[in-house]
Structure formats: C-alpha cells, structure tokens
C-alpha cells in the first residue's frame with residue numbers, strides 16, 4: 767500500500783518559491799532517503815507534508831487520504847511522526863515523562879524505546895533540559911516512535927552530533943528499520959544512509975530530479991546531484 771504520495775508539490779515562503787514540483791512516494795514498510803544538496807528543498811518538502819509550511823499547489827495523500835489542507839495535529843494523529851531538524855522535547859519534563867506524554871498504543875512502548883536507547887533509559891528521571899544535544903535527539907526520536915507512527919520522518923537526525931552518539935542513533939535507526947517501520951529520512955552521511963534505504967529520491971532546485979535504488983546511485987549521479 768502507498769503510504770505517502772506527493773505529486774507536483776509547490777511551496778512558497780511568502781513570495782519566494784522553494785518547491786517547484788516535488789513528486790515522492792513511500793510505500794508501507796519502505797525506507798526512502800530524501801537527498802539533495804543544501805537548499806534544494808528537503809526540509810521544505812517535509813514541512814509541507816506536516817502542513818507546517820503548507821503547499822501552494824500539488825497534492826499530498828497519506829494512507830489514501832488527501833492531507834494537503836489538513837492541520838498539523840490531524841496529520842500527526844493519522845500517523846505521521848516527525849523528528850524535525852533541531853530537536854524538540856519538553857525541557858521541564860523528565861525523559862520518561864516526555865516519552866509517556868507522546869505515547870499512543872502500538873508496538874513501540876516505553877520499554878521498546880528504552881531498549882533502543884540505553885542512554886535514555888539510564889537518564890529516565892532526568893529533566894530533558896539537562897540532556898546533551900545528542901541525548902535530546904535520541905529523546906526526540908523516542909517520542910516520535912512512542913506515538914507509533916505509520917510513517918516516521920527523520921530530518922537530519924544525526925547532524926552536528928559527536929561520532930559516538932551518531933553511531934548510537936544509526937544503530938537505533940537500523941533497529942527501527944528491522945522492525946519494518948516505514949521511514950522517510952534526510953541525512954548527509956551517505957555511508958550510513960544508503961544501507962538503510964530501499965529507495966532514494968533526489969531533489970534539485972525544488973524538483974524531483976532522480977529516483978532509484980541505492981545500488982543505482984552511481985558516482986556520476988552522486989557527482990551531478992550531490993557533489994559540492
């Protein structure tokens with residue numbers, strides 16, 4: 767089943783057009799890597815899906831329903847779990863309270879999140895504000911998972927973090943994948959990203975420029991669309 771289906775998406779910031787025709791789909795159980803150089807429209811695409819920066823034209827369907835004009839909280843309730851760029855947790859709640867506040871019935875429970883991120887389990891009674899940046903990122907992923915989303919969206923979840931923490935997060939992402947979780951993921955570390963992706967979608971100047979399996983992403987294509 768097609769979980770996410772974006773067609774001809776055009777999005778503006780005020781008068782400035784950022785997306786000029788993004789086409790992107792995610793099948794149930796699939797992990798799609800959304801790629802492209804800086805400023806090509808990855809974050810804007812994600813923000814449009816969640817209606818944080820609404821689409822001007824084109825269509826976005828989720829699990830067969832048109833969500834193009836739906837409000838963010840309704841989209842979240844339908845099963846889109848977003849881990850936005852720059853983490854968001856409640857600073858004055860503990861780690862455990864943060865997770866429980868997000869929790870909805872499903873296979874990802876508090877215990878499941880704790881097993882995924884032992885560092886969080888060790889800090890369950892600490893206020894989120896006292897966590898390191900990497901731990902807060904783990905908590906943001908844990909919170910999104912605890913909502914038991916049909917689609918988990920990760921936007922640069924490992925950016926700017928210490929190498930050991932990045933490794934922990936990639937290990938968790940692989941474990942999440944192994945559970946069959948559908949994912950849309952943006953990340954710049956291709957060596958980690960490509961092995962977890964079933965398919966890549968590359969944006970160039972606000973348009974879908976290429977899509978294919980990671981194995982089809984030749985050096986030529988990387989050079990053309992991702993090289994600096």
Ligand SMILES: Nc1ncnc2c1ncn2[C@@H]1O[C@H](COP(=O)(O)OP(=O)(O)OP(=O)(O)O)[C@@H](O)[C@H]1O
Pocket residue numbers: 779782783784802803804805806807808809810811
């Ligand atoms: N809040 C904003 N106001 C105006 N223009 C914006 C805003 N955010 C992004 N843009 C512009 O929209 C275009 C797409 O940006 P976007 O952040 O979606 O790209 P990206 O592919 O996610 O890049 P990055 O890898 O740098 O995060 C860029 O030209 C950017 O300058």
